[in-house]
Amino acid sequence: MFDNINLLTLAPVLNVQLLLDGLFIGAIFVLAAYGLALVWGVMNVKNLAQGEFVIMGGYLAWHLGTLGVHPILSMPIVIVIMFAFGWVLYLTIIRYVITRDLFTSLLATFGIALVLQQALNLAYGPEVRTAESGFQTHAILGGLVTVAEIKVISFFLCILLAAAVITFMKKSRMGQAIRATAQDARAAKIMGIDTERVYAFTYSLNAAICGAAGVLVSMIWVIQPFYGIPHSIRAFVIVTAAGLGNIPGVIITGLGLGVAEQYSGFVLGLEFQQATALILLLLVLIWRQIQLAQHRQVVQ
Amino acid sequence: MTSDNTLHSQAGGPAADSGRIELNPDRTPLYVYGLIMAFGIVAPFIFPSYTTQIALLWLMILFALTWDICGGQMGYNSLGNIFFFGAGMYICAVVQVGMFTDVGTYTSARGGEQLVLDYGDYFFSLIVGTGVAAVGCVILAVVLGRIVFGLRGPYFAIGTLGLALAARELASTWQWIGGGSGIAMPVYPGLPHEKSVVFYIMFLMLAILTFVFLRWLYSTRFALAINAIRDDEEKAEAMGIHTLRHKLVAWSVAAFFLGMSGAVFGNLTGFVEPLEVAFPAATFGIFMVVMALLGGKGTLWGPVIGATLFHIVKEVTWTYLLGWQWVALGLLIVVNVVFFQEGIMGWMQRKWPERFGITVDQRLSASAGGPQSASQGAKEAGQ
Numbered sequence: 001m002f003d004n005i006n007l008l009t010l011a012p013v014l015n016v017q018l019l020l021d022g023l024f025i026g027a028i029f030v031l032a033a034y035g036l037a038l039v040w041g042v043m044n045v046k047n048l049a050q051g052e053f054v055i056m057g058g059y060l061a062w063h064l065g066t067l068g069v070h071p072i073l074s075m076p077i078v079i080v081i082m083f084a085f086g087w088v089l090y091l092t093i094i095r096y097v098i099t100r101d102l103f104t105s106l107l108a109t110f111g112i113a114l115v116l117q118q119a120l121n122l123a124y125g126p127e128v129r130t131a132e133s134g135f136q137t138h139a140i141l142g143g144l145v146t147v148a149e150i151k152v153i154s155f156f157l158c159i160l161l162a163a164a165v166i167t168f169m170k171k172s173r174m175g176q177a178i179r180a181t182a183q184d185a186r187a188a189k190i191m192g193i194d195t196e197r198v199y200a201f202t203y204s205l206n207a208a209i210c211g212a213a214g215v216l217v218s219m220i221w222v223i224q225p226f227y228g229i230p231h232s233i234r235a236f237v238i239v240t241a242a243g244l245g246n247i248p249g250v251i252i253t254g255l256g257l258g259v260a261e262q263y264s265g266f267v268l269g270l271e272f273q274q275a276t277a278l279i280l281l282l283l284v285l286i287w288r289q290i291q292l293a294q295h296r297q298v299v300q
Numbered sequence: 301m302t303s304d305n306t307l308h309s310q311a312g313g314p315a316a317d318s319g320r321i322e323l324n325p326d327r328t329p330l331y332v333y334g335l336i337m338a339f340g341i342v343a344p345f346i347f348p349s350y351t352t353q354i355a356l357l358w359l360m361i362l363f364a365l366t367w368d369i370c371g372g373q374m375g376y377n378s379l380g381n382i383f384f385f386g387a388g389m390y391i392c393a394v395v396q397v398g399m400f401t402d403v404g405t406y407t408s409a410r411g412g413e414q415l416v417l418d419y420g421d422y423f424f425s426l427i428v429g430t431g432v433a434a435v436g437c438v439i440l441a442v443v444l445g446r447i448v449f450g451l452r453g454p455y456f457a458i459g460t461l462g463l464a465l466a467a468r469e470l471a472s473t474w475q476w477i478g479g480g481s482g483i484a485m486p487v488y489p490g491l492p493h494e495k496s497v498v499f500y501i502m503f504l505m506l507a508i509l510t511f512v513f514l515r516w517l518y519s520t521r522f523a524l525a526i527n528a529i530r531d532d533e534e535k536a537e538a539m540g541i542h543t544l545r546h547k548l549v550a551w552s553v554a555a556f557f558l559g560m561s562g563a564v565f566g567n568l569t570g571f572v573e574p575l576e577v578a579f580p581a582a583t584f585g586i587f588m589v590v591m592a593l594l595g596g597k598g599t600l601w602g603p604v605i606g607a608t609l610f611h612i613v614k615e616v617t618w619t620y621l622l623g624w625q626w627v628a629l630g631l632l633i634v635v636n637v638v639f640f641q642e643g644i645m646g647w648m649q650r651k652w653p654e655r656f657g658i659t660v661d662q663r664l665s666a667s668a669g670g671p672q673s674a675s676q677g678a679k680e681a682g683q
Binding site for chain 2: 046093096097100102103104105106107108110111112113114115116118119121122229233236240269271272274275278279281282285286288289292293
């Protein structure tokens with residue numbers, strides 16, 4: 001472990017590699033986390049199926065890839081499919097969950113996650129897959145740092161998507177309705193907003209964002225039916241740490257988490273990379289609790 | 301409010317004269333207990349080839365009952381109670397192996413050698429290991445409980461799930477306890493059939509012990525206190541209930557029995573491994589929630605009924621579903637949680653409240669959907 005830290009100080013170039021990889025991955029985490037923050041803030045549904053949506057989007061891209069569609073071109077198709085899927089899911093299940101207590105939404109979406117991962121397992125098998133995008137990998141800084149073109153492309157696609165969603169939320173009629181519902185659902189209803197439709201749209205939008213993130217994951221990383229849970233956990237870590245409705249916070253935390261995972265994977269060994277998000281989750285929750293305790297003492 | 305009514309109505313009765321108030325009385329006729337005991341005792345002789353399956357039924361009942369202490373009675377829905385099952389299993393394994401040889405060298409042999417013990421040593425080490433596992437899990441529950449019980453609502457569920465998953469990752473990287481390849485438990489000194497009967501008896505006794513203890517616990521003031529925490533934690537605190545202490549005790553009770561069951565289960569499988577055996581968060585960890593919800597959470601008999609039904613249906617249909625069983629399980633969770641959350645006992649209590657001795661204002665009980673009321677949800681969303 002200390003050898004690895006020494007290595008980082010001896011060859012600072014390696015830090016560049018870790019930072020770049022972390023940022024490229026972190027950008028995708030930001031997308032999924034933003035979707036979760038949206039659903040959580042607007043509908044008060046804690047979507048534990050977040051990671052499964054990501055993986056599902058990845059498998060759709062991979063499947064389209066086997067039919068001869070390039071993964072980047074398949075992204076609009078995946079977004080449409082996932083949007084429709086989210087709408088169906090809303091009409092069948094989520095609609096009945098919104099008004100219920102918090103645990104209901106958690107457990108119901110956990111059930112959805114279980115169904116999705118097992119269905120994907122039955123459909124595509126447990127092999128680890130990557131959608132082939134056919135781009136090159138360049139070595140920079142004297143060959144010590146490798147940068148895959150696809151990672152750069154995916155990073156910019158992430159920024160594009162995030163900008164599109166944020167503009168949509170700010171400017172469009174539906175986006176305004178969503179924000180109004182998040183602030184006060186009852187008042188929004190009185191003002192003539194069809195909150196039921198807003199909820200359906202929000203959930204579908206979340207599924208679509210996750211699907212797009214999944215396409216990117218399938219191109220620059222790996223997908224496997226059971227890799228959804230880490231993605232869900234990461235989304236929860238980011239949203240819990242950043243707080244709801246704090247878009248800059250979500251972006252910074254997401255990128256930071258990506259970098260942190262790369263570093264822990266390098267310093268502690270690859271087997272700890274999985275555990276990083278979990279340990280960070282526990283730390284974030286403890287930190288939250290300390291804050292709450294301080295708040296309570298002030299009240300006392 | 302509802303418990304207040306019950307208190308007053310009973311305080312006026314004969315029970316008040318003796319100075320003891322009977323809380324949450326168990327009105328189950330004695331012959332039900334007799335029948336269950338009779339089944340428990342004769343089952344391994346009638347169905348000798350299903351001994352292990354029926355032993356697992358008792359384990360499932362224990363799972364559902366222990367989950368219900370926090371999930372149903374106290375309103376703290378944990379998704380990570382399986383942590384104590386695995387922790388108990390590992391503690392017991394380390395103690396059992398450590399009594400006879402060095403744990404580090406034993407695990408580094410990668411199961412190349414297995415401990416062969418005689419009857420006396422085997423059962424002595426098993427009993428000591430189980431005891432240490434139970435105590436160790438209680439200590440873990442108290443220490444970790446201080447962290448997780450500050451979390452409310454969804455954060456608690458996610459935090460406990462994270463705890464179980466983190467323990468799983470930790471166990472699979474910790475080489476001293478065998479890492480991902482696990483620890484081989486001592487070999488049972490007798491024949492395989494004898495082993496299954498012995499472990500059947502152990503699981504039966506554990507399940508009965510859990511049930512009897514909880515039956516007693518739910519009739520004490522402690523149960524009223526944790527029910528008050530479920531209904532409104534802030535009010536309960538304002539009424540002078542030391543909520544953290546009650547929560548820690550409730551979780552420790554669950555940890556105690558789960559730790560013991562884990563220790564025995566580890567010996568039954570003969571091999572402790574982090575992913576599938578010790579911390580099966582996606583199977584046993586979810587089963588316990590589903591079973592308690594199916595039977596009706598917050599009742600004494602609900603988890604028992606739910607576990608029995610779930611286990612029998614699962615064992616009968618599992619192999620015929622041809623890989624779709626997990627999809628079916630997920631659908632069962634969704635349907636159960638979304639459309640039938642009251643569970644079987646809850647449904648029966650609503651249908652025939654007088655049979656359960658409930659005198660509840662129907663309007664009040666209808667609005668009390670769960671531990672987290674709608675107002676709290678609104679508060680969360682408004683942050």
